[in-house]
Amino acid sequence: MARLTMREAISQALWEEMERDPKVFILGEEVGVWGGTYAVTKGFYDHFGAERVRDTPISEAAIIGAGIGAALTGLRPVAELMTINFAFSAMDHIVNESAKLHYMFGGQMVLPLVIRTVGGGGRQLGATHSQTPDAIFAHFPGLVVVAPGTPADAKGLLKAAIRSNDPVMFIEHATLYQTRGEVPEGDFIVPIGKSTVQRPGKDVTIVTYSKMLELSLKAADQLAKEGVEAEIVDLRTLRPLDMAPVIESFKKTNRAVIVEEGWKSYGVGSEITARIYEEAFDYVDAPVKRVAQKEVPLPYNRTLEQSAIPNVEDIIQAVKEVL
Amino acid sequence: MEKQGYLDLYHQMVAIRRMEESAAELYQKGKIGGFLHLYIGQEAVSTGLIAPRTPDDRVITAYRDHGVAYNCGLSAREIIAELLGKATGCSKGKGGSMHMADVKKNYWGGHAIVGAHLPLAAGLALGDLYSKTPGVTICMFGDGATNIGYFHEALNLSKVWNLPVLWVCENNQYGMGTAVDRASAVSDIREKADGYAIPNDEVDGMDVLAVQAASAKMLEEIRAGGGPRFLEINTYRFRGHSMGDPERYRKADEVHRYQENDPIGMFRKYLIANDVASEEEIVKLEDAIEEEVRDAVEFAENSPEPAPEELFTNVYVETY
Numbered sequence: 192m193a194r195l196t197m198r199e200a201i202s203q204a205l206w207e208e209m210e211r212d213p214k215v216f217i218l219g220e221e222v223g224v225w226g227g228t229y230a231v232t233k234g235f236y237d238h239f240g241a242e243r244v245r246d247t248p249i250s251e252a253a254i255i256g257a258g259i260g261a262a263l264t265g266l267r268p269v270a271e272l273m274t275i276n277f278a279f280s281a282m283d284h285i286v287n288e289s290a291k292l293h294y295m296f297g298g299q300m301v302l303p304l305v306i307r308t309v310g311g312g313g314r315q316l317g318a319t320h321s322q323t324p325d326a327i328f329a330h331f332p333g334l335v336v337v338a339p340g341t342p343a344d345a346k347g348l349l350k351a352a353i354r355s356n357d358p359v360m361f362i363e364h365a366t367l368y369q370t371r372g373e374v375p376e377g378d379f380i381v382p383i384g385k386s387t388v389q390r391p392g393k394d395v396t397i398v399t400y401s402k403m404l405e406l407s408l409k410a411a412d413q414l415a416k417e418g419v420e421a422e423i424v425d426l427r428t429l430r431p432l433d434m435a436p437v438i439e440s441f442k443k444t445n446r447a448v449i450v451e452e453g454w455k456s457y458g459v460g461s462e463i464t465a466r467i468y469e470e471a472f473d474y475v476d477a478p479v480k481r482v483a484q485k486e487v488p489l490p491y492n493r494t495l496e497q498s499a500i501p502n503v504e505d506i507i508q509a510v511k512e513v514l
Numbered sequence: 515m516e517k518q519g520y521l522d523l524y525h526q527m528v529a530i531r532r533m534e535e536s537a538a539e540l541y542q543k544g545k546i547g548g549f550l551h552l553y554i555g556q557e558a559v560s561t562g563l564i565a566p567r568t569p570d571d572r573v574i575t576a577y578r579d580h581g582v583a584y585n586c587g588l589s590a591r592e593i594i595a596e597l598l599g600k601a602t603g604c605s606k607g608k609g610g611s612m613h614m615a616d617v618k619k620n621y622w623g624g625h626a627i628v629g630a631h632l633p634l635a636a637g638l639a640l641g642d643l644y645s646k647t648p649g650v651t652i653c654m655f656g657d658g659a660t661n662i663g664y665f666h667e668a669l670n671l672s673k674v675w676n677l678p679v680l681w682v683c684e685n686n687q688y689g690m691g692t693a694v695d696r697a698s699a700v701s702d703i704r705e706k707a708d709g710y711a712i713p714n715d716e717v718d719g720m721d722v723l724a725v726q727a728a729s730a731k732m733l734e735e736i737r738a739g740g741g742p743r744f745l746e747i748n749t750y751r752f753r754g755h756s757m758g759d760p761e762r763y764r765k766a767d768e769v770h771r772y773q774e775n776d777p778i779g780m781f782r783k784y785l786i787a788n789d790v791a792s793e794e795e796i797v798k799l800e801d802a803i804e805e806e807v808r809d810a811v812e813f814a815e816n817s818p819e820p821a822p823e824e825l826f827t828n829v830y831v832e833t834y
Binding site: 198212216242247248250252253255257258259260261262263265266268283284286288292293294296297299300302332333335355356357382383384385428432433465467486 | 591596603604605606607608609613615616617618622623624625630631633634635636637638639640641642644647663664667668670673675764786827829830831832834
């Protein structure tokens with residue numbers, strides 16, 4: 192197995208799927224001549240050509256809308272939104288069109304669309320370019336929401352997303368692109384809708400995903416030195432949500448901390464916590480704790496921004512509070 | 515055009531009128547829920563527009579969609595059944611008045627968010643361009659939709675990518691209750707297409723043959739690789755925006771003036787005056803249409819409700 196960065200893993204998945212299936216094509220801002228704002232599609236334009244790597248105007252609604260329309264004709268577009276913050280300009284098409292058409296027309300419309308986008312804070316981009324609004328998208332039945340935390344999962348889940356016949360929102364994290372990990376070569380698929388245990392443990396369950404998986408793993412390493420073995424469940428897919436590994440782990444540890452980068456109110460942690468209480472109340476030994484972003488628009492100043500985003504210390508402290 | 519071609523156009527227009535009148539009655543009896551936007555007065559628009567299309571050509575429209583559905587080949591039975599929310603409706607009772615489609619007939623709905631289907635139309639056209647299939651996408655929308663951003667994003671993209679799409683503004687003079695000149699910076703809507711260098715024209719939407727000719731010409735130009743075209747079709751709705759519209763924004767005189775130019779009445783006169791069909795033939799056809807719609811209402815009323823388990827089907831295609 193090769194050790195690849197997240198960027199390389201995503202790029203490889205896209206490349207292989209485009210080689211495999213001529214119905215797969217990319218559209219978005221700066222995906223072609225520029226090579227992708229985050230360099231994920233570097234080299235694609237020269238290899239696959241302008242027809243299959245389509246630069247668009249700055250028109251998010253048209254990018255997603257045209258992606259939907261093309262998908263309805265049987266193609267498999269990968270529509271890229273430069274960042275998830277720009278998804279709000281395409282919200283109508285994501286929510287009112289992509290998530291609804293299959294149901295609303297009684298099953299006759301099928302749209303195998305992938306919306307690739309990037310979220311997350313921590314890069315001093317200010318309040319409008321630093322958000323982690325994943326939970327908003329996970330709210331809508333009909334939409335699939337995937338957010339990988341490792342290079343291998345990024346490759347396997349993106350391939351699964353491209354092959355899925357449902358609209359999939361594929362949320363990458365801007366500060367994970369340089370993260371390295373073992374990535375299986377060739378046709379490697381990770382099924383959508385399956386949470387997984389990324390680190391076994393017996394004392395406490397940490398439920399997390401995406402960038403916060405990286406921080407949770409670091410926190411678990413430090414806790415291990417103090418004799419606390421944390422089990423980490425990575426959600427990987429936010430909708431449809433697979434609670435089975437979470438509940439199984441919680442029944443063993445009886446304690447849980449939910450870690451997400453987005454805001455706490457109405458967030459992923461709120462959902463997971465409620466589900467634990469609903470589905471495993473008899474196993475609760477301590478109140479479930481949530482670690483999440485402070486309830487402010489993210490500031491530009493580096494120190495202020497960092498203090499608003501969860502860090503390893505926050506996770507360790509939360510774990511100690513539930514032990 | 516052969517005689518049958520004329521009679522087909524007349525058949526479609528009268529069937530839409532009768533269907534919509536039946537829908538209004540069913541709505542007043544409480545058998546149709548939600549919103550109901552009638553096409554009465556605008557029948558010549560979609561009938562003329564869609565007549566020249568080939569089976570490869572796709573049609574997509576807004577929420578005033580029952581008539582368009584009929585022109586695309588959906589039966590009165592499945593249209594009225596959908597209005598009644600029945601399992602036999604074209605969208606299995608899950609869509610209702612504003613969400614009718616039949617993708618096998620290349621009719622892509624029925625979209626209720628104003629202007630949001632224009633980017634979808636660009637995508638449908640992109641599908642044909644990418645796959646090198648011969649279809650042209652016909653996208654209908656109201657005058658009100660030309661003021662929302664999606665319209666401008668979609669028109670711009672269609673020109674940049676030279677998409678095979680016919681943009682059709684069905685200008686019925688009001689976006690809900692707001693007159694065009696109170697909402698749009700230009701009252702000749704087609705001038706907006708100039709901003710995107712899209713060739714455009716306008717036609718009288720009360721004259722089905724004029725609409726048919728304008729549509730055929732533009733479809734041919736697009737099919738020849740000419741890129742997008744824009745057609746403004748001027749029309750008027752004889753009923754309110756939807757059922758329950760108090761119509762405070764227009765005077766009865768204005769409505770009556772337009773009703774004197776009823777597209778169906780004028781076409782009927784044309785058929786007789788030009789010896790296309792006799793009065794007797796037309797009455798026979800009208801009787802058959804009455805029966806077609808009566809049968810459709812009966813079929814819809816006697817159709818089953820969707821099964822309870824249908825609530826949870828079609829959320830996703832895949833099983834996760």
